[in-house]
Amino acid sequence: MSPALLAGRRYRAAFALAALCCVAILVGGYATAGADASLARSDSAGEADNGTNDTVVPPRDNVTVVATDSTAFVTDVGDGPRKRAELVAFAPNGSVYYRDESHTRYWDVDPVAGTAATVEYVYADHLAPEDCSSGSACTRNGVERVNLTTGNVTRVYSRITPGKHSTRWHDADRIGEDRLLVADIDQDRAFVVNTTTEQLTWSWDAQTDFNTSSGGPYPEDWTHINDVEYVELDGRETVMVSVRNHDQVVFVDTETGLRESWTLGSDGDHDTLYEQHNPDFIPAERGGPAVLVADSENGRVVEYQRRNGSWERSWEWRDQRLTWVRDADRLPNGHTLITDSNGDRVLEVARNGSVVWSSTVGFPYESERLGTGDESAGGRSAAALGLPARTPSAENRSAVSETTTLLPKPLVNGVAYLLPAWVGPVEALAAVGLVVVLLVWAVVEWRRRSFEVHLRWPVQIRNR
Numbered sequence: 001m002s003p004a005l006l007a008g009r010r011y012r013a014a015f016a017l018a019a020l021c022c023v024a025i026l027v028g029g030y031a032t033a034g035a036d037a038s039l040a041r042s043d044s045a046g047e048a049d050n051g052t053n054d055t056v057v058p059p060r061d062n063v064t065v066v067a068t069d070s071t072a073f074v075t076d077v078g079d080g081p082r083k084r085a086e087l088v089a090f091a092p093n094g095s096v097y098y099r100d101e102s103h104t105r106y107w108d109v110d111p112v113a114g115t116a117a118t119v120e121y122v123y124a125d126h127l128a129p130e131d132c133s134s135g136s137a138c139t140r141n142g143v144e145r146v147n148l149t150t151g152n153v154t155r156v157y158s159r160i161t162p163g164k165h166s167t168r169w170h171d172a173d174r175i176g177e178d179r180l181l182v183a184d185i186d187q188d189r190a191f192v193v194n195t196t197t198e199q200l201t202w203s204w205d206a207q208t209d210f211n212t213s214s215g216g217p218y219p220e221d222w223t224h225i226n227d228v229e230y231v232e233l234d235g236r237e238t239v240m241v242s243v244r245n246h247d248q249v250v251f252v253d254t255e256t257g258l259r260e261s262w263t264l265g266s267d268g269d270h271d272t273l274y275e276q277h278n279p280d281f282i283p284a285e286r287g288g289p290a291v292l293v294a295d296s297e298n299g300r301v302v303e304y305q306r307r308n309g310s311w312e313r314s315w316e317w318r319d320q321r322l323t324w325v326r327d328a329d330r331l332p333n334g335h336t337l338i339t340d341s342n343g344d345r346v347l348e349v350a351r352n353g354s355v356v357w358s359s360t361v362g363f364p365y366e367s368e369r370l371g372t373g374d375e376s377a378g379g380r381s382a383a384a385l386g387l388p389a390r391t392p393s394a395e396n397r398s399a400v401s402e403t404t405t406l407l408p409k410p411l412v413n414g415v416a417y418l419l420p421a422w423v424g425p426v427e428a429l430a431a432v433g434l435v436v437v438l439l440v441w442a443v444v445e446w447r448r449r450s451f452e453v454h455l456r457w458p459v460q461i462r463n464r
Contacts, residue, residue, distance in 0.1 A: 015441040022434035029427040055094035057359035063370040065089045067106035070363045098148040108171040117148040124168040141169040157195045161186040166221035175230045183228040209258045216245035231281045247273045274298045277326040287384025294325045301328040303382045315382030316389045327366040330379025339367045353390030
């Protein structure tokens with residue numbers, strides 16, 4: 001056998017082996033995760049299961065409710081390919097207590113005060129052009145209330161916004177018997193609506209205090225206001241607003257407007273916050289003022305304590321798997337309930353930083369532990385509890401984790417958002433590796449063929 005032929009066989013074997021390794025990783029990831037990453041499966045959507053199904057998540061001390069953005073690709077008539085979403089509640093014994101997937105997306109979910117198993121949630125339904133007055137696609141954003149035990153659903157409030165993506169509401173908080181505080185992504189504002197008359201009684205427009213050259217693209221997705229919370233500062237009615245695309249949490253006095261000295265973060269200051277979600281305010285009587293934040297693009301949960309008129313970082317938690325966290329609640333027992341969207345899990349972290357409970361749920365957006373109040377209103381600040389920060393040490397970080405840290409965070413999280421739920425960092429790198437191997441292999445084969453033709457051409461001419 002000639003040296004050239006032997007070398008050709010060797011490089012082909014090397015390329016084939018590399019490609020097979022990548023394929024094996026992808027097949028293994030798919031087989032392990034299954035076609036649907038969500039464990040929230042029950043016999044019928046929109047009905048209470050009352051804890052009769054087999055255990056699908058570890059048991060816990062009360063019902064855990066999870067709203068998911070999506071779980072798996074399916075086909076929806078009139079909407080094209082989309083991801084299915086669900087509102088699911090797990091009973092204390094770990095079985096599916098309630099499940100509903102009648103809406104396109106689920107976002108905020110809050111317990112209803114004075115009830116044991118009733119919640120209000122924000123949903124979004126994509127409507128076909130023929131169902132929209134504009135003649136183009138639109139979205140119905142709404143709030144509904146459901147009794148998780150009986151499955152009875154009550155409509156609370158809804159409005160239609162244009163488009164499908166950057167107009168969907170992500171949060172609404174009840175602040176009275178007939179008053180809702182809404183985070184309005186479509187109009188870049190926060191507003192209070194009377195759900196009986198459907199009249200707006202208060203609003204704050206971000207353009208009052210922010211320049212349109214800041215944040216995201218104006219007007220397509222400028223502020224992406226994704227969370228609101230009613231708080232009291234110095235006895236004054238205040239609304240805390242998460243202005244995601246400006247990397248800020250701001251405080252708006254309902255009478256005088258923005259309280260600039262209380263603003264946490266600034267546009268582009270990614271060391272403080274980077275496109276955060278669901279900040280929770282912890283008042284002075286529980287060890288604050290403090291703000292617990294899902295610092296999404298930074299892949300961590302972080303808490304800031306108010307000291308001497310400014311915000312100081314008082315706690316941070318992350319592990320190797322935490323990628324695009326979008327909710328964190330401090331529970332009354334000092335634990336922290338965390339919702340990791342791209343990690344496809346909901347987990348509970350103890351005071352010492354260890355994970356004491358974790359469940360796999362496809363692309364969750366927010367979770368609530370019933371019996372702890374709205375956003376776990378009984379939780380204390382990290383400073384009051386003396387919680388130690390916990391981050392992976394350099395020697396414990398995997399090669400995959402180190403590789404992804406070198407890439408832009410929005411790129412990593414954006415790709416993870418688009419990929420199927422079973423594709424994690426390892427599978428994503430395997431997919432990229434497979435593409436690279438095949439491309440390089442093709443180039444090498446083409447160059448060798450080109451080289452061989454070049455050598456033979458004079459001989460072919462000479463034979464004529």
